[in-house]
Amino acid sequence: MENTFDKTALETIDLLEARLKRIEFAVCGHVKTAIQSQKRPVVQRMSELEHTLHQLASRSRVVQELLKLHARYPDLFQQIPAHEVPTSLDTSSTLSIVLASATSYSSTASQLTSVKDTPIPPAELSAQLINLQPRISNVSTLQAAQSADIAKLRERSAAVVQQWYQRDVLGAGEDWAELEGRVGHVEQRVRRVALARKIDDTMV
Structure with missing residues (x-):
């Protein structure tokens, strides 16, 4: 009897x-749990299973939501015989719910049919896309490098334009202002000299 119990436990x-490995593969796409010896103590194996489950729950949001759903609605995870109605409502209430959702059945069926009729791309096309992946990665890297070079060129162009504006445009404006000031002073002196000569001529 003891051997049968131990065998059943193992x-x-x-x-x-x-x-647990199937769940980990379905959620993560791979299995990180290493295959270890089956001769370990039962307590150690149970502890390792709990540790792996906690790690999986901490890494996957889907598992966390499922555990929360199981904690709040454990009846959803229980297998119900086919001859039993999985609800505590009476027949009229169940019928009203079904009739209220009757319109969605046809639309869902048509959507499933369209998904079923959608052709699967040929394997050759998928293989070509897979073969193009290294070239696509190289082009993406080249594009990123070109974008960085263009950004640097834009910065240099902006610096050159700013330098030209400050040195040439603003500098030329200051030179013209100084020249206009000097011309104004010369005009004033010429007018004074002409006025003085006019006064002298009048006195003579």
């Missing part, structure tokens, strides 16, 4: 490990 733990 088989149960093996099934739990296999299910």
